[in-house]
Amino acid sequence: MNLYNAQRPTLNFQRSTNRVSALNVERWTLSVGRFLLTLFFAVTAVAQVPDAPQASQAPAAPPPTSNQPAGSSAAAGPKFLGKDAPIFDPANEIVAWDGHSWNLNNNRVFEARFEKYLNAPEETSAQAQDYQTILRTILDKLSPEKVSIKNIDEAFRLLPRASNFDIDARLCDALADAVYSVWRAQDASQRLAQANEALEQERKANEWNARIASQRTKLEGVPPSKDKDAAEQWAKEQQLARDFSMQPYTTRLAEILATIKANQAKKELTTLEAKIEFQALFLQLFLQRRFQHVLIGTRFYRGIFSSGESKLEVGTDMKDLFSKSTGMPPTVGTMDALANEAIRDVRESIQSFRFLLQKNELQSASKRLAEAFSVGEFLPEVRTLPRDEKRRVLEFSQKNYQLISSIEVKDYGLAAKLVKELDAMAKDFDESKPLAAIETARTVSGMHLAKARNAAVSGDKATLEAELKQATEIWPRNPALVEVSGLIFSQADVQQKALVDLDQLISQHNTRQIYNDKLRFIAAAALYPDRQEQLKKILDQMQVIETAIIQAGEIEKRADYAGAWETLEKAFKENPDDSKLNQMRATLTTEAAEFVRTLRTAEQLEQKDEIGSSLAWFLKARKLYPASEFAQNGISRLVKKVLPEP
Amino acid sequence: MARRASSSVNPWWVGGVIILVLAAMAGGWGLYKNVSDPYRTLMPLDVSAYLDNANSLRGNVYKLNATIDTQLAWAPLEGRLYSVEVNGRSDVLAVLIPATFNSMNIQKGQRYFFKIEVGDKGILRVRDIRKV
Numbered sequence: 001m002n003l004y005n006a007q008r009p010t011l012n013f014q015r016s017t018n019r020v021s022a023l024n025v026e027r028w029t030l031s032v033g034r035f036l037l038t039l040f041f042a043v044t045a046v047a048q049v050p051d052a053p054q055a056s057q058a059p060a061a062p063p064p065t066s067n068q069p070a071g072s073s074a075a076a077g078p079k080f081l082g083k084d085a086p087i088f089d090p091a092n093e094i095v096a097w098d099g100h101s102w103n104l105n106n107n108r109v110f111e112a113r114f115e116k117y118l119n120a121p122e123e124t125s126a127q128a129q130d131y132q133t134i135l136r137t138i139l140d141k142l143s144p145e146k147v148s149i150k151n152i153d154e155a156f157r158l159l160p161r162a163s164n165f166d167i168d169a170r171l172c173d174a175l176a177d178a179v180y181s182v183w184r185a186q187d188a189s190q191r192l193a194q195a196n197e198a199l200e201q202e203r204k205a206n207e208w209n210a211r212i213a214s215q216r217t218k219l220e221g222v223p224p225s226k227d228k229d230a231a232e233q234w235a236k237e238q239q240l241a242r243d244f245s246m247q248p249y250t251t252r253l254a255e256i257l258a259t260i261k262a263n264q265a266k267k268e269l270t271t272l273e274a275k276i277e278f279q280a281l282f283l284q285l286f287l288q289r290r291f292q293h294v295l296i297g298t299r300f301y302r303g304i305f306s307s308g309e310s311k312l313e314v315g316t317d318m319k320d321l322f323s324k325s326t327g328m329p330p331t332v333g334t335m336d337a338l339a340n341e342a343i344r345d346v347r348e349s350i351q352s353f354r355f356l357l358q359k360n361e362l363q364s365a366s367k368r369l370a371e372a373f374s375v376g377e378f379l380p381e382v383r384t385l386p387r388d389e390k391r392r393v394l395e396f397s398q399k400n401y402q403l404i405s406s407i408e409v410k411d412y413g414l415a416a417k418l419v420k421e422l423d424a425m426a427k428d429f430d431e432s433k434p435l436a437a438i439e440t441a442r443t444v445s446g447m448h449l450a451k452a453r454n455a456a457v458s459g460d461k462a463t464l465e466a467e468l469k470q471a472t473e474i475w476p477r478n479p480a481l482v483e484v485s486g487l488i489f490s491q492a493d494v495q496q497k498a499l500v501d502l503d504q505l506i507s508q509h510n511t512r513q514i515y516n517d518k519l520r521f522i523a524a525a526a527l528y529p530d531r532q533e534q535l536k537k538i539l540d541q542m543q544v545i546e547t548a549i550i551q552a553g554e555i556e557k558r559a560d561y562a563g564a565w566e567t568l569e570k571a572f573k574e575n576p577d578d579s580k581l582n583q584m585r586a587t588l589t590t591e592a593a594e595f596v597r598t599l600r601t602a603e604q605l606e607q608k609d610e611i612g613s614s615l616a617w618f619l620k621a622r623k624l625y626p627a628s629e630f631a632q633n634g635i636s637r638l639v640k641k642v643l644p645e646p
Numbered sequence: 647m648a649r650r651a652s653s654s655v656n657p658w659w660v661g662g663v664i665i666l667v668l669a670a671m672a673g674g675w676g677l678y679k680n681v682s683d684p685y686r687t688l689m690p691l692d693v694s695a696y697l698d699n700a701n702s703l704r705g706n707v708y709k710l711n712a713t714i715d716t717q718l719a720w721a722p723l724e725g726r727l728y729s730v731e732v733n734g735r736s737d738v739l740a741v742l743i744p745a746t747f748n749s750m751n752i753q754k755g756q757r758y759f760f761k762i763e764v765g766d767k768g769i770l771r772v773r774d775i776r777k778v
Contacts, residue, residue: 601697612740612768613700619715619729619738635718642742642769643719643727 110374111401117373118394123167123383131165132380134158135292142299152303155296167378171285171293178281179300185274186304192267196260203256210249214242275305276313282335283314290378291339298336346376350385357389362426366393366400396425403434411477412438445475449484498524502531506538509577515542545571545578552584561591562625569630595624602634611638684776685709685761691770693737700768707773710760712739714752721745728752730760741770750775 138158141151156179163172282297302310310332314322322330349372356365369390376382399422406415416438422429448471455463471481502521505514514521518539525531548571555564565588572578572585589596602617615638622631691708712730715738719727725744732739741760743752752758752775761774 610700610768612764612770613697614768615740616697616738619740620736623736623738638740639719639727641767642740643721643724645721 110370113377114370114373114397115394117377117382118390118397120387120390122386123380127165128167128380128383131162131167134162134165135296138162138296139292139299142296142303144299144302147299147303152300155300159296167383171290172296174281175285175293175297175300178278178297179304182274182278182304185270188270189267192263192270196263196267199256199260199263203253203260206249206253206256210246210253213245213249272313279312279314279332283312283318283330286335286339289342289375291342291376292379294335294339298332298339301332342375343379346372346379347381349375350381353385354389356428357392360426361428362393362396363400363422363429366397369393370397396422399425407434407437410441410475412441412475413477413479441475442478445471445478446480448474449478449480453484494520495524495527499528499531502535506534511538511542511545511575512578512580514538515546518542541575542578545575545581547571549581549584552588556588556591561588562595563627564588565592565596566625566628566630592625595621595628598624599628599630599634602631606634606638611641614638615642683709683759685759685774688761691732691739691762691764693732693735693739696739696764696768696770697737700764703764704766704768705764707761707763710739710741710762710770711778712741712758712760714754714756714758716754717752722748726752730758733757739770741772743772743775747772747775 138155140146141155141158156176159172159176159179162168163170163176278297278301282294282301285293285297312318312330312332312335314330319330322328322334328334349368353365353368353372356362356368369385372382399418403415403418403422406412406418415434419431419434419438423431448467452464452467452471455461455467468481468485471478475481498517498520501517502514502524505511514535515538518535521535522539525535548567552564552567555567565585568581568585568588572581575581598617598621602614602621605614605617608614615635618631618634618638622628622635625631688707688709691710692703696703710730711733713733715729715731717726717728718740723745725742725746725748727740727742729738729740731737741762742765743750757778759776759778760770760772762770763773765771
């Protein structure tokens with residue numbers, strides 16, 4: 001019988017027991033799926049054992065010494081599976097357990113195991129096939145329609161053989177040990193039953209002896225009828241004699257009854273212990289997702305225990321785990337059905353995986369394979385999957401995990417690159433979620449950077465730092481962040497250097513250099529009003545010089561050297577330190593030498609208060625250059641001295 | 647036909663007459679020059695010296711032949727200040743024509759003989775003026 005048939009008896013059992021309605025079956029199946037996925041996480045964290053049997057279920061155990069209810073002893077210490085049962089939310093593939101949440105597709109433990117599986121070769125060796133053949137044979141012999149003492153013994157003998165394979169991890173040995181323990185317990189119970197039979201015989205003999213002893217006492221004489229006191233005394237003596245004669249038999253009878261009761265308790269306890277041990281084993285196998293071994297265990301259990309003993313003796317938490325997940329109390333039948341359902345689910349997932357792989361829908365394929373692997377890691381459908389097929393999703397999965405990691409560490413540049421690659425790789429890749437996260441982060445980071453830029457321009461250092469910090473927190477590896485930070489900090493450096501240069505040039509009266517780098521100094525002095533005012537004066541002054549130079553240049557083009565010189569001379573009187581002005585003025589002085597000399601002589605004579613001569617020179621200068629302002633001004637000054645206005 | 651007798655003027659006579667006429671013209675011009683300069687007894691102003699250092703000429707009286715250029719200023723009580731171009735030079739001088747000559751119509755381009763005194767601070771003060 002293969003595994004396909006293995007689940008049929010269980011389903012028949014489900015129908016025969018009629019414990020679930022037809023409508024409940026569908027709900028139950030969905031619950032099983034959730035339960036199976038939940039199992040993977042439960043088993044990776046905790047070694048699974050049922051709670052200790054409650055006091056009421058173990059007659060030999062001492063009664064509770066306090067008012068604390070039985071079964072609540074675990075409340076003080078760590079409870080099974082933490083404080084809550086794990087819950088799997090299929091909508092977002094998140095498992096919630098004990099106040100923590102794990103994404104099914106983003107779990108380091110799962111990721112490592114899954115990658116190891118994807119890189120492992122398929123288990124299609126003869127050894128693996130032999131192992132599966134043995135397991136199928138065992139299941140076949142233990143199937144309900146074939147189960148018999150002979151078949152149970154044969155199946156039992158196959159367990160050590162299956163255990164020799166490495167993949168079995170000696171689990172079949174554990175099953176064999178459990179079965180053997182039950183048989184030993186059953187033997188002990190048998191011996192106790194035989195002892196009780198012997199004691200029962202002895203009890204009956206004692207009861208008979210006691211009855212005979214009491215009758216024999218009545219036959220020894222007749223009480224005197226005349227003397228009433230004597231008759232009473234005789235009756236008392238007779239009663240005392242009867243009691244003495246019956247006492248050994250009644251004492252022994254009480255002893256025998258006590259021994260019988262004790263043996264009965266021992267028998268029940270031995271059987272219960274063996275049953276609990278067996279249940280714990282296949283419950284553990286179930287939580288380890290060794291579903292084939294679970295089926296073997298449950299079928300052995302049914303074969304060696306009588307009917308009506310299928311209820312699992314588990315603790316409250318485990319009961320809750322089953323009842324909340326599947327809606328059913330934990331029984332051997334439930335375990336059997338869950339295991340069969342898991343096997344079927346894994347088989348279907350693998351079929352789905354292969355189909356999706358053909359369609360190049362790698363995202364769905366990888367999800368189906370991850371689901372199949374998480375539930376049926378040890379099932380042959382998963383183990384025999386060809387490595388070439390697995391490798392196709394390996395690259396996709398690695399990039400997918402890389403994408404998740406890159407988004408977690410907020411490396412949205414890498415994430416965007418991976419999204420593009422994944423989109424090209426798998427035609428069913430849903431890029432909306434990662435892209436939304438990436439774009440949101442980019443936008444928000446960009447907004448903070450823009451604010452940081454504005455703050456930098458306005459000199460608001462506090463806002464600049466805060467915005468840069470927020471932009472960094474949102475997208476630490478934002479290339480624009482590096483660019484803007486560098487820009488801002490380099491700007492700060494440039495600004496400081498420019499301010500130092502400005503101060504130095506001002507002290508040197510090198511207004512020409514300040515004017516040449518005016519843009520740099522304007523930007524640098526923008527945040528310093530005092531320097532700004534100083535710079536404004538210098539630039540205004542330089543503007544006058546530049547205007548004069550331009551005007552002189554234009555006048556010079558007309559060969560009006562005196563006019564050009566005079567234009568520069570006016571600027572020179574106010575700005576004698578400008579090199580460019582001096583250079584051009586010197587050139588024009590040569591070109592308009594006679595005019596300049598005339599004017600200079602006039603000025604010198606004016607200074608000597610030789611008004612007549614000075615006036616003559618000014619007049620001569622005006623003759624040389626009639627438009628001369630200097631000459632006209634000089635003439636006006638001197639005329640006023642000669643003929644003061646009334 | 648009989649030859650006519652020769653009656654031509656002696657060329658020597660003609661040459662002598664021409665020389666006499668020219669001599670008469672030159673003498674007339676020289677006489678005119680001397681007679682027309684009203685300040686022929688005065689020294690002409692050494693313009694170059696004046697321009698270099700007017701103080702050295704202060705208090706002296708000179709004659710100046712110049713053409714009116716521009717009126718620089720006018721004060722009814724003090725007189726008029728003109729710029730004049732010195733004849734034969736490119737120099738321009740400023741001369742103060744006192745109010746005593748206010749009755750004269752002095753205009754640009756008119757040529758005058760000035761009798762001038764180099765006054766305080768080198769100011770050329772006109773003491774007399776004759777139109778050329």
